[in-house]
Amino acid sequence: GNSVTQMEGPVTLSEEAFLTINCTYTATGYPSLFWYVQYPGEGLQLLLKATKADDKGSNKGFEATYRKETTSFHLEKGSVQVSDSAVYFCALTPGAAGNKLTFGGGTRVLVKP
Amino acid sequence: NAGVTQTPKFQVLKTGQSMTLQCAQDMNHEYMSWYRQDPGMGLRLIHYSVGAGITDQGEVPNGYNVSRSTTEDFPLRLLSAAPSQTSVYFCASGSGGLVGEQYFGPGTRLTVT
Numbered sequence: 001g002n003s004v005t006q007m008e009g010p011v012t013l014s015e016e017a018f019l020t021i022n023c024t025y026t027a028t029g030y031p032s033l034f035w036y037v038q039y040p041g042e043g044l045q046l047l048l049k050a051t052k053a054d055d056k057g058s059n060k061g062f063e064a065t066y067r068k069e070t071t072s073f074h075l076e077k078g079s080v081q082v083s084d085s086a087v088y089f090c091a092l093t094p095g096a097a098g099n100k101l102t103f104g105g106g107t108r109v110l111v112k113p
Numbered sequence: 114n115a116g117v118t119q120t121p122k123f124q125v126l127k128t129g130q131s132m133t134l135q136c137a138q139d140m141n142h143e144y145m146s147w148y149r150q151d152p153g154m155g156l157r158l159i160h161y162s163v164g165a166g167i168t169d170q171g172e173v174p175n176g177y178n179v180s181r182s183t184t185e186d187f188p189l190r191l192l193s194a195a196p197s198q199t200s201v202y203f204c205a206s207g208s209g210g211l212v213g214e215q216y217f218g219p220g221t222r223l224t225v226t
Contacts, residue, residue: 004155008153034214041219042219042220043117043203043205043217043218043219043220044156044203044205044217045217046214046215049214089155089156091155099144099146099161099207099215100146100158100161100171101146101156101158101215102158103148103155103156103157104155105153105154105155106153106155
């Protein structure tokens with residue numbers, strides 16, 4: 001079956017530091033890949049997505065590139081802010097159709113001023 | 114647009130009690146789903162629906178029932194609550210044209226004692 005593995009947190013950073021959260025996946029075929037973010041006390045929001053190999057998703061200064069050869073979709077941001085403190089989830093859907101999301105365990109990020 | 118709304122926000126049940134978690138969306142989305150979120154395990158799919166009158170099981174359906182009589186509403190019923198169902202429950206909706214892009218409600222925190 002499909003699965004997503006992401007680095008465990010918490011990740012604690014200082015403001016303006018570089019953030020990387022690793023994500024690898026196992027899936028048959030050609031999944032679509034996503035990063036969702038959950039701010040304290042809220043539901044999840046889509047942060048970015050990529051639907052085919054070598055696509056780069058980007059939003060709010062975050063980027064992730066769909067690497068089929070390494071089955072990875074690592075999230076990066078060059079300079080984090082306190083407001084980026086949240087839990088980040090990597091997820092996939094199987095193929096180009098369908099909405100059934102498989103999530104990783106989530107990585108809590110805490111940015112200190 | 115209110116987006117995806119869930120009620121109640123918090124609920125405490127005793128073992129064996131039943132209850133219904135409500136979910137509604139006003140975006141005319143065909144796809145709706147229920148997830149539970151447990152520490153370190155990400156979100157796991159309980160049940161989903163691809164349209165009114167159509168429901169199917171996800172990864173962890175046991176102990177839960179759903180129905181979809183209208184496009185807008187997708188209630189989740191706990192038949193006989195157990196402590197293992199203590200969790201945070203999220204409802205989500207999505208359009209079939211936006212693969213994997215789902216909109217999440219604010220969640221219901223359920224405690225079963």
